[in-house]
Amino acid sequence: NAGVTQTPKFQVLKTGQSMTLQCAQDMNHNSMYWYRQDPGMGLRLIYYSASEGTTDKGEVPNGYNVSRLNKREFSLRLESAAPSQTSVYFCASNTGTSGRSTDTQYFGPGTRLTVL
Amino acid sequence: SQQGEEDPQALSIQEGENATMNCSYKTSINNLQWYRQNSGRGLVHLILIRSNEREKHSGRLRVTLDTSKKSSSLLITASRAADTASYFCATDEGGGSYIPTFGRGTSLIVHP
Numbered sequence: 001n002a003g004v005t006q007t008p009k010f011q012v013l014k015t016g017q018s019m020t021l022q023c024a025q026d027m028n029h030n031s032m033y034w035y036r037q038d039p040g041m042g043l044r045l046i047y048y049s050a051s052e053g054t055t056d057k058g059e060v061p062n063g064y065n066v067s068r069l070n071k072r073e074f075s076l077r078l079e080s081a082a083p084s085q086t087s088v089y090f091c092a093s094n095t096g097t098s099g100r101s102t103d104t105q106y107f108g109p110g111t112r113l114t115v116l
Numbered sequence: 117s118q119q120g121e122e123d124p125q126a127l128s129i130q131e132g133e134n135a136t137m138n139c140s141y142k143t144s145i146n147n148l149q150w151y152r153q154n155s156g157r158g159l160v161h162l163i164l165i166r167s168n169e170r171e172k173h174s175g176r177l178r179v180t181l182d183t184s185k186k187s188s189s190l191l192i193t194a195s196r197a198a199d200t201a202s203y204f205c206a207t208d209e210g211g212g213s214y215i216p217t218f219g220r221g222t223s224l225i226v227h228p
Contacts, residue, residue: 035218042221043159043204043218045215045217090159104149105161107159
């Protein structure tokens with residue numbers, strides 16, 4: 001039981017490049033989330049998915065797209081990376097069925113992204 | 117916008133001492149959760165307290181909730197060096213919005 005896994009762990013991009021961050025969970029959770037963490041800012045929600053096939057914007061969605069590929073996987077795509085997107089990205093999941101759930105969040109180890 | 121805000125931002129204590137950190141929030145909530153983050157790792161859930169509860173315990177952790185003051189505190193008793201981490205509170209915004217919102221965290225250093 002791996003919980004929530006994220007790939008890659010580290011990534012360096014040049015401005016304008018694109019990439020996809022992958023997230024998978026093996027806990028049969030319904031809801032999945034993408035957060036970014038910046039120094040002194042805590043975690044901010046980018047997008048979430050209440051169930052397979054549905055996605056909703058969070059607090060800071062601009063510059064990102066997401067895909068809920070199936071119940072296990074939720075990917076985050078940067079189409080044209082900008083230095084302001086340098087951050088640590090965390091994926092999380094929980095058992096809630098609405099996406100708007102206060103159930104315990106289970107977090108992945110994070111992806112450290114630098115955009116030059 | 118951040119619903120919960122932790123205080124202090126940083127806390128440095130000796131092993132064996134108690135550590136207290138606080139969380140204040142702005143609007144009514146359904147529940148409040150505390151998480152820990154070790155350096156370079158993801159967040160790990162510690163404890164959840166519901167809006168109709170006033171105090172909860174889990175091992176060396178004690179959480180209180182005062183909904184009239186819109187605040188919560190996390191007490192770690194008999195701290196250990198392994199408790200060194202950042203601690204975050206997460207709240208929802210009450211009503212129909214249940215998306216957890218995280219504060220900026222308290223950085224705790226426990227010196228051996």
